[in-house]
Amino acid sequence: MPDPTPDSQPDETQNLTPFDQLGLDDRVLDALRDVGYETPSPIQAATIPTLLEGRDIVGLAQTGTGKTAAFALPVLSRLDLKQKSPQALVLAPTRELALQVCEAFERYAAHMPGVKVLPVYGGQGYGVQLSALRRGVHIVVGTPGRIMDHLEKGTLDLTELRFLVLDEADEMLNMGFAEDVETILADTPEDKQVALFSATMPAQIRRISKKYLKDPDEITVKNKTATATNITQRYLTVSYPQKVDALTRILEVENFEGMIVFVRTKNETETLAEKLRARGFSAAAINGDVPQQVRERTIGQLKDAKLDILVATDVAARGLDVERISHVVNYDIPTDPESYVHRIGRTGRAGRSGDAISFVTPRERHLLRSIEKNNRTSLTQMQLPTVDDVNTTRLARFDDGISEALGETERVAFFRDVVSHYVREHNVPEVDVAAALAVVLQGETPLLLEPEPERPARRERPDRDEHRERGPRQAGGHPDGVPMATYRIAVGKRHKVEPRQIVGALANEGGLHRKDFGKISIRPDFSLVELPAELPRGAEQRLADTRISGKLIELRRDTGGPKGARKPYKKKHRD
Secondary structure, three states, X not given: XXXXXOOEOOOOOOOOOOHHHOOOOHHHHHHHHHHOOOOXXXXXXXXXXXXXXXXXXXEEOOOOOXXXXXXXXXXXXXXXXXXXXXXXXXXXXXXXXXXXXXXXXHHHOOOOOOOOEEEEOOOOOHHHHHHHHHHOOOEEEEOXXXXXXXXXXXXXXXXXXXEEEEOOHHHHHHOOOHHHHHHHHHOOOXXXXXXXXXXXXXXXXXXXXXXXXXXXEEEEOOOOOOOOOOEEEEEEEOOHHHHHHHHHHHHHHOOOOEEEEXXXXXXXXXXXXXXXXXXXXXXXXXXXXXXXXXXXXXXXHHHOOOOOEEEEOOOXXXXXXXXXEEEEEEOOOOOOHHHHHHHHXXXXXXXXXXXXXXXXXXXXXXXXXXXXXXXXXXXXXOOOOOHHHHHHHHXXXXXXXXHHHHOOHHHHHHHXXXXXXXXXXXXXXXXXXXXXXXXXXXXXXXXXXXXXXOOOOOOOOOOOOOOOOOOOOOOOOOOOOOXXXXXXXXXXXXXXXXXXXXXHHHHHHHOOOHHHOOOEEEOOOOEEEXXXXXXXXXXXXXXXXXXXXXXXXXXXXXXXXXXXXXXXXXXXXXX
């Protein structure tokens, strides 16, 4: 295959060169055969030969085009397993992406015993990372903030680094990591090979490319994210407290085989799965913390119809392919259009039809508009199933159960004699006996829902976020009703800090989400940030070593008193 030329745009319709003709290591090819990969994607076909030659590249490609394999396969093919200090560093904007990339490296290195891959990100204890680094690793995948911490502590040696990958570079800059990224680039060997991947090419990315990359090939893959036409896409406007009840009603009235319900956090997978089980549904959770053996067993149960509902995060559902999945529910709507495409792509497999339903709170309407605009699609609004809808479905299911039982002629004949005996002995109409048996079968749970009480009409409040597409929320409380408090961090205007840097650092290192941020006020020497009054467990410990613009943030509760009177915020522990 000829070398890609600068600004080349691979044609997605052309016959692409097979993997075994790209020059990859035989052990890597064996791993690709194991996972069933035969033909590279356009970004892979264009970048792998160039990277194998040792040249720098700038790859413009959206998430989901196969760019992880595009850099992981040539890196693994050129590793020197005798060298114990890190040879490859991959920078990723979030811990979730870092974990995904690590999993991909491990999958592609299945036939290369001894390859050590280490994820390095905020929220994970330093001890695990330090012991792994002391034993020796070949590939480090991490977030810029935590990589910078290790470099400053002298615990990460990059003096023999050969490969550096910037994955989703534009997102890293949007999250405020530009200074960290440039510092890392400048502190690594000049003769390293650099691969930069980005969905867009803003001026800052262009400047970094010119400054730190050596005559890079620029390879562009056209965005092909339009959603599949065989998937029916709907959305339901619902408030956050209504979500569980809304999902329950949808599960009652929708005719589904298997379903994936997507949520944003690992904790929510367990919480929601437990609530669904309590309502009588067969549900289980998978997330990034679930061991691989448990994950495989759970997916096997879904395939074998021993499980109907999987509650999952984006990371956990990556690569999941189960034909039985007829429905995908975005319990938490994704924050970017690409994630939406990958989520709903879990249904409608092998030419079958599928259904995708997204829950949208009033504050998330801008996310819905972004999905529709970027994916060139239109979602149909649906109404919450009414009590009558649920009761009609329950009665139909009850009828179907009777019809199915009548087909078991031998058993029906036996019980017909039993019922006839009771009717003769007690002089009770057969229909009353049938009704009594239904009562026994139903137990204490009512067959039908009670009619909903009429509620007084209430004027709909305007959506305060309607005009705002991005950025942290303004004052006014957490959308989930979580109590908020004001925190002080020790970086301000003189440190040239911006709101997006604060959001990026605190979210990535502290395990927070955009909805957790209220008003941000940047003062000359410090900044005030509205955050949940009760931070996630362990967040303050993880944030203790967090830096913005190279300075420790020294997170503490703001008391409004003089600076000297303030003490670092410590969460009270309850017995």
